[in-house]
Amino acid sequence: MTPPRPPLMPLDDALARLLAQAAPLPGIDTVRTLDADGRVLAQDCISPLHVPPLDNSAMDGYALRRADVAAPGAVLAVTQRIAAGSTGSALQPGTAARIFTGAPVPEGADAIVMQEDCEALADGAVRINAVPAPGQWIRRAGEDIARGAVVLRAGTRLTPAELGLAASIGLHQLAVARRPRMALFSTGDELAMPGEVPPEQMRPGAIYNSNRFFLRAMLQRLGCAVTDLGIVPDRRDATIAALREAAQGHDLIVTSGGVSVGEEDHVKPAVQALGALDLWQIAMKPGKPFAYGRIGAAHFMGLPGNPVSSFMTFAVLVRPFVLRLQGVVDVAPKSIAARAFFTWARADKRREFLRVRRNAEGGLELFANQSSGVLTSAAWGDGVVDNPAGQTIAPGDTVRFIPFADLVA
Template sequence: MGCCDAPGLMPIEEAMAKILENTHTVQETESLALDKAIGRVLASEILSPIHVPPFDNSAMDGYAVRIADLNTQSTLPLAGQSFAGAPLQGEWPETTCIRIMTGAQIPEGCDAVVMQENVTVTDEGIVFDPSSVKTNQNIRPLGDDIQVGQLVLSKGKRLTARDLPMLASLGVAHVEVYRKPIVATFSTGDELKPVGTPLGAGEIYDSNRYGTIPLFEKFGCDVVDLGVIPDDVELLAQAFEKAKTEADVVVTSGGVSVGEADFTKDILEQKGEIGFWKLAIKPGKPFAFGKLDDALFCGLPGNPVSAFMTAYILVQPLLAKLGGEREWKEAPTLPAKTLSSFKKSPGRTDYQRGIYAINEHGEFEVETTGNQSSGAFRSMSLANCFVILERERGRVEAGETVQIQLFNSTLY
């Protein structure tokens, strides 16, 4: 059976394009203090208000000299000092040198800094080797890192721990960022019970929200947790009403299959519109996407691995665009040699859980985590990558080459 033999299943690439086509960035912004801005998305570009460094400064502990003085004599008396935050005060006499420390302002007229390791200190003064001194050596010039007016961060950039120190070095105290997208989420099913309570016959613990809510928060969202909603049409309708008025995106898990008690599709058809319902992906075929008035809707499958993976693969880019992030990219894939076989039937793109390592030759190798059932979450816990098997591909034997996708930071 090839991919065309799976009628009604939308390829994941087409689904992702439709999702992003219907997703628009939030318009509201806020000004945040720099120390509160980690992980937020810039709503405007940032141009440098100053030069960095703001003055010529020394790259080494040593001695500031005029090369013209060294052309006449190799020993120069010490005439003063320039330390970080305490530059040289007063005049700098000719044929003398200045003690200078790393980061200190270069005295006017200095055209070289000689490392302290390359001089000899005597009672008569500091002895230099003039032949080794070059113009501008060990001097970091004004604006060497950043120029006034230079674009340093673009609109749509998610701020990281690497960005904040740079902005601080520019004296930027506040940044304009998009507000966080709001996700309202709930699980559905009479069989779901809270963790910490005894299980009755046919009952299971509600585990999905313990995976998806942290993901949404790591994706940069605020989450409205509506808990577990039983398989009751009225209660589900009320939950959808509340969710769509409080959030930009409504994400449910469960209730999107074709069982008699799966009411989500019926309610969505009454209160909104369905974009698509079934995908050529494994696990996660019954993923749904649509709209509830002004809110977007994502219906995750009920099986734990399916819910978690579709949230990671399909909802993550939606939330990135919604939150204004322009630089978000799917993690790249890498070729790896299989150390174990992988069961696979043609028809759906398969995201299997794998464990990769790098061998002594610098090559990627990967093996299965074992049970690939959509209800077996231990395989997800053990994994450090996805083994992405193409729609048309069948069973993979040990020794073949596959494409793996390393987890991004949201899974750690």
Template sequence: MSVCEQGIMHSIEQAINALKDTLKVQTATQTLALQAAHQRVLARPVFAQIDVPQWDNSAMDGYALRANDLIQAHSSLPLAGRIAAGDLPDQRLPAGQCMHILTGAPVPSGADSVVAQEECVVSAGHVQFKHCKAGDNIRRRAEEIQQGQLLLPAGTRLRAQEIGLLASQGYAEIEVYRPLRIGLISSGNELCELGQPLQPGQIYDINSYSLAALWQGLGFTVTHYPRMPDDLPQTRDCLAKASGEQDLLISSGGVSVGEEDHIKNAVSSLGQLNLWRVAIQPGKPLAFGCIGNTPWIGLPGNPSAALITSLIIARPALLAAQGVTEASPQCLSIPALFDWKKARPRQQYLHARLVLQENGQLHVDIHPKQSSAMLSAASWADGLVEIKPQQTIKTGDCVAFIAYSSLLN
């Protein structure tokens, strides 16, 4: 049953959950070379193929020895040889002697300690030690990873560190979900393509570029469609064509209550409008539904509102549909450097920047201009401050801060 009812504003949580229900969860997979899998989502759990480390090895450049030999020899031992990284892990330490060992080299059989070379004095084929404790500076076999253990669960987005972890296990290829195909469409007669001179009454098409960068950065495949004019038949034709080519459509503009806002009517005639109007500021006129069997999200036309609703509402739902198991951004509690005296009925998101105080503590301040039409504040900011409905803020109060680095990852 449609949840789109005139006069009702839905909470952010309701909107996210309803959007998750609307979106199709990706099931198609592909096998990629590891170097091509950055930002993709694992389709299957991955298990360790080998122990890491595969043998006891030295954590630093130094000298391998038996701690008991050093006690008996009164802090000096003869030097028996040298072991480097890449040498076979089958060497044996002669009794009562030590061996020069480099970082990562296999610890010789019989040795139980490594002393850093800067803590030693070498002369005439002997090494004098200041101190030694059994077990020092040795990385034990399988202390990081044991063969057969779960390395990464399905639903993990592969960042640089996960790519490196998979490489440490010798995975040359990996099975991932095929990226969702997103069609981006901007709406409005006032929009002008980049590189063209602005005519009276026109503005450049911002959203097509900022939103394409956002979704591509999150690992989706994006197709940029031509601008939709403010005309109902043409809007229907454009949406109908694009819906047959993509997994999901995202439009910006044309979802408010103006006479030239035709997208909601076009969607209703081609499919179903599931939700309209969310209690968020900026971004109240957000809508979504289906065009045939293809999900559609209608974002506000104002650039800042389109960006914030994408990050707060669309992002978690799209990542879940892509197969990501954990998409919640980290929310920090940080003292405010501002007052927010007027309580508002909708949950607000303010462009904010972290400020390091003289005492070394982080505080957060907001940009003086928070208009839904302005992206300069977003470019200035480190993230968003979240203010709950009817909440007021005084300087020094702790506020919820969500870093862009968390939202864009």
């Protein structure tokens, strides 16, 4: 008698089990701030100075004492000119300083009047045509960053904005998590490589290996150093040999194909021969079969062979795991409430990821064919609807939208 199949594992449970295994990798790299885009901070960045370092002008105009401008039309002698990068002298009563954006505010001045509200006079004086408010157009020292403040936390994945912020406190290099070392290969005798076999010479049943391209690109976007082991034949000995090689000097092995239970699916017994494996049936669509295990010190993740299934399981399971290996704490993609411009009448028992794209009205349109083999849907769309199990969708319903920018960045 065939034993009953275990229930499908909820996706959130699978992710929690994975992240429990994802201890941050040892080792720190020191890189130039200019070269740190996409890397993950290994140490807090603490500011050694105020930003801005001094009170400075937010406008081109005139620095003055408010007490000298009781009413519009006051005339003040202009006694100095202060440009960004220079400093002026203390401002005397009854005088003004011509000042430019970013220039330090002279001692004694308590407001800036923009040049559009002033009239320069022929004798070197200026007429002030507006009464300034206290502190008008003055950016205070430390207004952006105070000395001693933690500007960026360890575990932050650096973007161009963070690089600029680090530079603004004088950091020319940063301590970052080392790059995870990843081994990647595909399994399947049906696979061929573009450029090696022309389309007209493809044998019956053969397909081009698209998974290799997007998986490698996604790993590299996550900051990984990728060793691409290519295509492994559907033989147990070849699979064991590839896994044994991949386990040497790598933190994670990622494969696509061969993790089901067919006679030609050799990944499961090969991993078990070398280490330990959990084969999970996850309640997500596309992407039900998924495997996690260990071979020596290396983690192993086996993805399904269908392209969209492989793409989505990587996005929602592998990506958070790889980020956690680098010390990132918040690894969950952010969903956005959006309005459906489509009907989805076929509620599934699994949590579904429907490929969609935004239209001119800000709503979501559905790709017509949601099959797990139709990679066109991922290229056409700009995100997915994260649809709970058992949920239908009608036009106008509010749904959870996850942009691909958050899943592949």
